[in-house]
Each structure stands twice: as structure tokens, then as C-alpha cells.
Amino acid sequence: MTTARNCKIGLLGCGTVGQGLVDLVNRNRELIRERSGVDLSFTRILVRDLAKRRPGVDTSLLTTQPDRVINNGCDVVVELVGGLEPARSFIQRALHSRKHVVTANKALVALDGFTLLQSASRQRVQFGFEASVCAGIPIIRALRSGLVANSIRSIAGILNGTCNYILTRMAEAGISFDDALREAQVKGFAEADPTLDIDGHDAAQKLKILAEIAFGASISSESVQVDGIRHITLDDVDTARKLGYAVKHVAVAELEESGVSLRVHPALLPNAHPLASVRDENNAVIVKGDAVGEMFFQGKGAGSLPSASAVLSDIVDIASHKKSITRVSLRALPLANKDVDCRRYVRFPVAEPNAIGKITSVLAQQGIAVDRAAATWPQSPSEHSQVKLFIDSCKESSLQSAITTIFELNLLRGESVALPLAA
Amino acid sequence: MTTARNCKIGLLGCGTVGQGLVDLVNRNRELIRERSGVDLSFTRILVRDLAKRRPGVDTSLLTTQPDRVINNGCDVVVELVGGLEPARSFIQRALHSRKHVVTANKALVALDGFTLLQSASRQRVQFGFEASVCAGIPIIRALRSGLVANSIRSIAGILNGTCNYILTRMAEAGISFDDALREAQVKGFAEADPTLDIDGHDAAQKLKILAEIAFGASISSESVQVDGIRHITLDDVDTARKLGYAVKHVAVAELEESGVSLRVHPALLPNAHPLASVRDENNAVIVKGDAVGEMFFQGKGAGSLPSASAVLSDIVDIASHKKSITRVSLRALPLANKDVDCRRYVRFPVAEPNAIGKITSVLAQQGIAVDRAAATWPQSPSEHSQVKLFIDSCKESSLQSAITTIFELNLLRGESVALPLAA
Numbered sequence: 075m076t077t078a079r080n081c082k083i084g085l086l087g088c089g090t091v092g093q094g095l096v097d098l099v100n101r102n103r104e105l106i107r108e109r110s111g112v113d114l115s116f117t118r119i120l121v122r123d124l125a126k127r128r129p130g131v132d133t134s135l136l137t138t139q140p141d142r143v144i145n146n147g148c149d150v151v152v153e154l155v156g157g158l159e160p161a162r163s164f165i166q167r168a169l170h171s172r173k174h175v176v177t178a179n180k181a182l183v184a185l186d187g188f189t190l191l192q193s194a195s196r197q198r199v200q201f202g203f204e205a206s207v208c209a210g211i212p213i214i215r216a217l218r219s220g221l222v223a224n225s226i227r228s229i230a231g232i233l234n235g236t237c238n239y240i241l242t243r244m245a246e247a248g249i250s251f252d253d254a255l256r257e258a259q260v261k262g263f264a265e266a267d268p269t270l271d272i273d274g275h276d277a278a279q280k281l282k283i284l285a286e287i288a289f290g291a292s293i294s295s296e297s298v299q300v301d302g303i304r305h306i307t308l309d310d311v312d313t314a315r316k317l318g319y320a321v322k323h324v325a326v327a328e329l330e331e332s333g334v335s336l337r338v339h340p341a342l343l344p345n346a347h348p349l350a351s352v353r354d355e356n357n358a359v360i361v362k363g364d365a366v367g368e369m370f371f372q373g374k375g376a377g378s379l380p381s382a383s384a385v386l387s388d389i390v391d392i393a394s395h396k397k398s399i400t401r402v403s404l405r406a407l408p409l410a411n412k413d414v415d416c417r418r419y420v421r422f423p424v425a426e427p428n429a430i431g432k433i434t435s436v437l438a439q440q441g442i443a444v445d446r447a448a449a450t451w452p453q454s455p456s457e458h459s460q461v462k463l464f465i466d467s468c469k470e471s472s473l474q475s476a477i478t479t480i481f482e483l484n485l486l487r488g489e490s491v492a493l494p495l496a497a
Numbered sequence: 498m499t500t501a502r503n504c505k506i507g508l509l510g511c512g513t514v515g516q517g518l519v520d521l522v523n524r525n526r527e528l529i530r531e532r533s534g535v536d537l538s539f540t541r542i543l544v545r546d547l548a549k550r551r552p553g554v555d556t557s558l559l560t561t562q563p564d565r566v567i568n569n570g571c572d573v574v575v576e577l578v579g580g581l582e583p584a585r586s587f588i589q590r591a592l593h594s595r596k597h598v599v600t601a602n603k604a605l606v607a608l609d610g611f612t613l614l615q616s617a618s619r620q621r622v623q624f625g626f627e628a629s630v631c632a633g634i635p636i637i638r639a640l641r642s643g644l645v646a647n648s649i650r651s652i653a654g655i656l657n658g659t660c661n662y663i664l665t666r667m668a669e670a671g672i673s674f675d676d677a678l679r680e681a682q683v684k685g686f687a688e689a690d691p692t693l694d695i696d697g698h699d700a701a702q703k704l705k706i707l708a709e710i711a712f713g714a715s716i717s718s719e720s721v722q723v724d725g726i727r728h729i730t731l732d733d734v735d736t737a738r739k740l741g742y743a744v745k746h747v748a749v750a751e752l753e754e755s756g757v758s759l760r761v762h763p764a765l766l767p768n769a770h771p772l773a774s775v776r777d778e779n780n781a782v783i784v785k786g787d788a789v790g791e792m793f794f795q796g797k798g799a800g801s802l803p804s805a806s807a808v809l810s811d812i813v814d815i816a817s818h819k820k821s822i823t824r825v826s827l828r829a830l831p832l833a834n835k836d837v838d839c840r841r842y843v844r845f846p847v848a849e850p851n852a853i854g855k856i857t858s859v860l861a862q863q864g865i866a867v868d869r870a871a872a873t874w875p876q877s878p879s880e881h882s883q884v885k886l887f888i889d890s891c892k893e894s895s896l897q898s899a900i901t902t903i904f905e906l907n908l909l910r911g912e913s914v915a916l917p918l919a920a
Contacts, residue, residue, distance in 0.1 A: 212643025220635025
């Protein structure tokens with residue numbers, strides 16, 4: 075039996091993930107020690123409210139003073155406070171004190187991950203953030219280590235569990251977006267303010283982190299095209315389903331000769347597409363590498379224990395003196411001015427179903443052929459008639475010109491919806 | 498820019514995977530250097546035939562003398578000779594010379610992996626074998642590092658690409674087992690002698706390697722129950738398909754209170770099961786951990802470049818001075834005496850379809866209820882009539898008793914087939 079190496083954890087934050095971390099160490103400490111030779115323990119735990127009940131947490135470790143955690147003989151500082159500040163300052167102080175840092179803070183890593191990696195590198199300590207993307211799915215490791223020999227061509231995934239839960243429930247239970255969102259909130263799969271999730275910003279942050287690692291490139295947050303699922307109706311989901319498609323909120327990053335393109339949007343996936351069968355709050359990622367081809371990962375993308383599992387994988391790696399592969403010089407890649415050319419489902423809210431004639435003739439003027447068409451009366455007085463079209467492959471710019479013309483003809487009674495069809 | 502660390506590779510064997518390794522280093526050497534700070538090169542390459550044409554391989558490095566590879570200033574010895582001997586002796590000599598070793602040798606790792614890990618540990622060098630299971634899928638890493646904090650409850654997978662290709666073609670192209678096998682051989686997905694693949698031994702070796710890592714236990718090869726796909730007919734596949742099932746060759750390892758159980762066999766999976774949609778020569782693994790829940794990995798499980806990708810991931814980890822997590826003391830776990838209780842599809846070759854009455858009454862005597870039944874005439878004079886039944890949940894031992902009685906009643910004209918139905 076080899077002797078165990080002690081690893082003392084200073085924990086900042088004891089919310090959902092922090093509590094999960096304490097629980098998981100309590101439960102599997104012996105297993106982890108046997109498996110890796112690392113013996114984990116906590117030095118101090120930062121909390122806001124000392125009096126709050128926290129089952130399984132040693133109350134003598136609690137403190138409200140961050141410096142008592144950071145400068146207290148710990149080996150690794152784990153930041154689970156979340157948000158940009160004071161989390162960033164905590165991490166910077168920890169790195170300056172030459173502590174290894176592990177975080178699950180997706181917003182911060184998306185914004186400042188590169189700078190924090192550079193600081194860690196200068197201090198010759200490690201900075202781990204596996205838990206910041208897709209919780210328990212070891213996707214950061216896969217990109218940095220398992221697929222290190224591959225030139226990565228693209229990443230496509232379902233990165234937001236809230237969106238996927240809502241779209242799954244709309245398709246399977248036949249309930250409206252609003253009802254599915256409420257259900258997600260009751261079940262804890264959506265925040266009280268769901269904006270970041272359902273408008274696509276959460277998925278965009280995760281995609282940026284994955285793409286920066288995969289492509290070794292610095293990518294600005296503004297360069298991610300973001301669209302959410304607020305405008306998806308039950309009728310859209312049903313129409314897609316009847317024709318063999320699932321509506322999914324997808325995140326796609328591609329590296330092409332002309333540069334990188336990152337986009338997050340709802341799309342229609344044929345039922346045989348691997349992402350089409352990803353259900354409920356699950357996350358999934360498809361990575362295309364030049365050697366391995368297509369690699370598919372799926373698992374729980376959020377939650378207390380899955381996130382704690384990822385945090386612990388970073389801690390154990392650090393304590394085993396594994397050096398993470400840290401490219402501290404990122405290329406600057408041009409942004410591909412991508413005019414996506416694909417088939418699409420488009421929907422136009424109109425005053426009268428007979429607008430379909432004028433709409434298809436405007437599309438024809440732009441050289442856009444219509445594959446299937448339907449027009450429906452409103453289901454209730456508060457709604458509009460809808461013209462629904464499956465159109466042949468065309469450039470996004472051509473479709474946008476047509477939509478502008480249709481808008482100028484005063485045919486629309488609301489925003490049009492255009493969803494790409496994946497092959 | 499940090500300076501690169503040189504890593505000199507001594508390569509034993511330049512067949513399919515060896516050639517892929519040379520190609521991938523030629524192609525992505527600069528990318529790997531940028532990403533990981535490791536600069537890869539080859540010192541010597543062991544081949545049997547110096548004269549054979551090998552595009553992209555520097556002929557001045559070729560040798561037929563293994564010791565010229567092992568003792569020639571290399572940092573890592575890569576064993577891609579395959580088979581038990583002389584591969585094992587090569588690896589032992591390399592470890593004795595305190596060289597790190599990386600291998601793709603599944604048969605050897607399944608048989609002697611633990612002993613080789615112990616030798617490596619004593620010599621304070623690393624022994625990497627990511628490529629020995631599922632080629633490019635980073636599943637060994639996931640178990641050892643990404644999921645290190647999880648108690649693993651079960652592993653279920655499609656671990657043999659040849660079987661999966663054959664079963665996919667039978668289901669999708671409606672061709673017989675023999676025709677699908679021939680097609681797989683033409684396409685290079687099956688060996689000239691396909692025995693190890695189609696009789697399940699290849700999948701059993703991979704399952705043993707995964708289970709030993711996941712459960713931290715030493716498992717004897719004999720303890721794996723092995724069944725292949727030779728006896729699966731197109732009619733079995735069609736019957737399953739019509740009722741919403743896919744016939745797949747699955748490998749299952751479970752850790753229960755009473756011990757471990759490992760089995761490899763064809764099974765009927767409902768179409769919604771994640772493994773049911775794994776097509777062609779792909780591999781997939783589902784790992785259940787107590788923290789992450791169900792984690793699904795899918796990718797190419799064989800081939801020159803996917804295997805080379807896995808070999809390189811080990812080499813780069815070693816060259817980056819990552820220490821692999823090496824548990825060198827394995828528990829001895831009892832073998833669960835598993836009497837699997839589940840629904841099944843059973844088929845009996847009989848002289849006359851009216852045998853169905855006698856067969857169902859024998860089953861009834863054992864308390865086994867029949868859910869659906871069909872009997873078919875032979876398709877050709879060389880075939881038999883078939884009685885096909887979907888039976889309710891029962892213990893394997895009860896079914897075996899019934900089959901013995903049916904055999905003793907002289908009703909059978911060939912071997913009966915029993916395939917579990919997965920939930």
C-alpha cells in the first residue's frame with residue numbers, strides 16, 4: 075500500500091455545488107484515497123450565513139472571512155461562489171498566494187478564463203475548470219488530453235439543460251412553452267429568472283469555453299451568434315415532429331479556412347441525428363477530430379453531485395501532480411463571415427392565411443424554393459394565423475432579404491421564425 | 498512561448514496502428530507541440546520486413562532488432578506488435594530499462610495488465626493503455642480521472658465493432674448473418690478469421706479491462722460469461738424489429754452487494770435505449786456513477802487513426818509528466834452468482850410448428866408465462882420450423898430447466914436461442 079498524499083481544500087461557497095462537494099467527499103473519501111492515493115479534507119468553508127443548516131458540514135470549519143479560507147494552509151482553493159465578483163478577486167488572491175484553484179464558474183471562465191490561466195501559469199500553479207461546462211461530462215479533459223492529438227474541426231452540442239427539458243416536454247407531453255418552463259422551475263431545472271438559459275446566453279458561454287480549448291484560439295463573446303427558444307411554439311414542435319424532426323437548442327462551433335464561427339440557436343434535427351434523442355435536462359457534445367472522427371458524449375449537464383464530481387476530478391488531478399496541458403498563448407483567429415446555406419423551417423404570423431401566396435412569391439423572387447407549405451387559422455382570438463414553410467437550401471442573407479420585403483409589404487403580425495434543418 | 502519538451506518515441510511494430518501513429522505525428526506534430534508543449538519524434542521503428550513500402554515512414558529509422566528500439570535513448574516505448582508474445586517480453590524489457598510504455602494490446606492488457614502496471618510502478622515509470630479499449634474513445638481516462646470521485650455501479654456497452662456492423666447490416670439491409678459477415682470482411686471491419694470478434698471474446702477482454710479499472714478489482718477471465726452472435730438469424734432480427742427492439746451485442750459489468758458479474762451476449766434493446774441507436778462499426782459505453790448518474794460515450798472503436806489518437810494521448814500525458822492514477826493493489830471481489838431475472842426472446846428450432854403447445858406447457862410448469870408466440874414453417878428444405886416466444890420475467894435457472902425438459906422430450910432440431918430483453 076502506497077502512503078496517501080494529503081490534499082487540503084479551502085472551500086469558497088457552500089451552495090448547491092459546495093454542499094454536493096462536501097457530501098461527495100464524505101461519501102467517497104476512502105474510495106478516492108484507494109483509487110488515486112489522494113486523501114481529501116477541508117480546511118475552511120466560506121459561507122454568508124453561519125447559522126444556516128447544512129447537513130453533513132462540520133460547522134467548526136465555517137467562516138464568513140474569505141481570507142481565512144485562502145490563507146489557511148490549504149493546497150487547493152475551490153471557488154463555488156459564482157458570478158463575476160467577488161469570485162474573480164477571490165481567485166486572483168488565491169493564485170497570488172500560489173494556491174491551485176478549481177472553479178465551476180462558467181460565466182467567469184467564459185469571460186476571463188484565459189487571463190486566469192495565464193496568472194496561474196506565471197505562479198506555477200494549476201487552474202481547473204472542468205465543472206464550468208456540462209458538469210459531470212469530462213469534456214474539458216477529453217479536449218485537452220484524450221483528443222490532444224486531433225485537429226478539432228467542429229463541436230456541436232446541447233449545452234443547456236433548461237432549454238432541452240422545455241423542448242422535450244413540449245414534444246412529449248404536448249404542453250406549451252410557458253407550461254413547460256413553469257414545470258422546469260418547479261422541478262429545479264430552471265431558475266426563477268430563466269433569461270440566461272432560455273435566451274441562449276448560458277449555452278453561448280459554454281460554447282465559447284469549449285471552442286477556445288478545442289481551437290486554441292481566443293474568441294470574443296460578441297462573436298457568438300445567440301438565439302433562444304422563447305419564440306418556439308407548440309405548433310412549431312408538432313409540425314417538426316410530424317415530419318420526422320426534433321426541435322432542439324443547439325450550440326455549434328466550426329473551424330474553417332476562413333476562420334471560426336460560433337452560433338447557438340434552435341434547429342430541426344432529423345430523428346436519426348445523435349442529438350435528437352438527447353432528452354430532458356441532459357447535455358451532449360459531438361466533437362469532430364481529424365483522427366478520431368465523430369465522438370459523442372452525453373450526461374447530466376448540471377446538478378449538485380455531477381458538478382461536484384467534476385470539481386473533484388480537477389482536485390485529484392492537481393493533488394496527483396498531474397500538470398494540466400495549458401496553452402497560455404492563444405491564436406487570434408478571424409471570424410468566418412458565415413452565410414449559412416441550408417434548408418429551413420420558417421413561420422410567419424399573418425393576418426390572413428391567404429398571405430401565403432404573396433410570401434411564396436417574394437421567396438421565389440429571391441430564388442428560394444418552397445418544399446412544403448401550410449397555413450393555419452388562429453387557435454384563439456389572441457393569436458394570429460400562421461404560414462409555415464419548409465424551404466430548400468438558401469443562404470441566410472437571401473432569406474433575410476426576403477423577410478425584409480415581406481415585412482415591408484405589411485404582411486406580418488409578429489416576428490417571423492426561421493430554424494435551420496440539420497442534415 | 499514556453500520551450501517545448503522533447504519526447505522521443507521508440508516504436509515496436511509498424512502495422513495498421515503503427516503506420517497511423519507515424520502519419521498522425523507527421524500531420525499534427527506542430528499542433529501537439531503548441532497545445533501541450535511536447536515535441537514528438539521517433540528514434541527507431543521495429544519492423545519484420547525492412548523492404549516493405551511504408552509511405553511517410555523514415556526508412557533510416559527501421560530495424561528488425563527489438564533491442565535497438567528499446568535501448569536507444571527513447572523516452573517512451575510504444576508496443577504495437579500485438580498478441581501475447583513477444584509483445585509481453587518487449588514490454589517487460591522496456592520497463593526494466595526504466596522506459597515508459599504505451600500499448601494498444603488489448604489481449605495482453607486483459608490478461609496481464611495488472612502485473613505490468615505493478616512492474617511499471619516498481620520502476621517508477623508509466624504504463625499507458627488507453628488504446629487497448631474502444632480506440633479513440635477516451636474511456637480509460639474517463640474512468641481513471643474524469644469520474645475518479647464516483648463509485649461506479651455498472652458499465653454497459655457495445656464493445657465490438659465487427660458484431661455491431663453485422664447486426665446493423667442485418668437489420669437495415671435485411672441480409673443474412675453470413676452475407677453481413679462477408680461484407681464486414683470486405684470493408685475491413687472483420688478479420689479473415691472472425692472468431693474472436695463474433696464469438697464475443699474480444700468484447701469480453703475489453704469488458705474485463707474496463708471493469709477492473711472501474712471497480713478496482715481483479716477479475717479472472719473465466720468469470721466473464723461469453724456468448725456471441727453466430728446463432729442470430731435474420732428472422733430473429735426482423736421479429737425483434739417489428740416489436741420495437743434492436744438486437745445488439747452488449748457487454749455488461751455490474752457491481753452489487755454480492756459481488757461482480759460480467760457478461761457479454763446478444764440482447765434485445767428497446768429502440769429508445771441509448772445503445773439501440775449505435776450503428777455500424779461504432780462502439781459505445783454507458784457508465785453509471787453514484788455522483789454523475791448515467792454517462793454515455795460513443796465513437797469509432799477501432800481503426801488506424803482513432804487508435805493512434807489514443808496512443809498519442811497517453812504519450813503526451815507521460816511527456817507532460819502527468820502521473821497516471823495507478824492503483825496497484827486491486828481488491829479481490831466475489832463473483833456474484835447472478836441468476837438474471839428478466840423478460841426474454843426465445844427461439845426453438847423444431848420439427849413441426851405444433852410443438853409450440855408442448856413447449857409452452859413445459860414453460861408453464863416452470864411458472865414461465867408466454868407474452869407473445871409465433872411459429873413459422875422453414876424457408877428452405879435445409880431449415881427447420883421455428884417456435885418464437887417472448888416470455889415474461891423469469892430466472893435464468895428456471896428457463897434452463899425448462900429448456901432441458903424440452904430437449905429431453907426430443908422436440909428440438911437444433912440449439913435453442915434465448916436473448917434477454919433490456920428495459
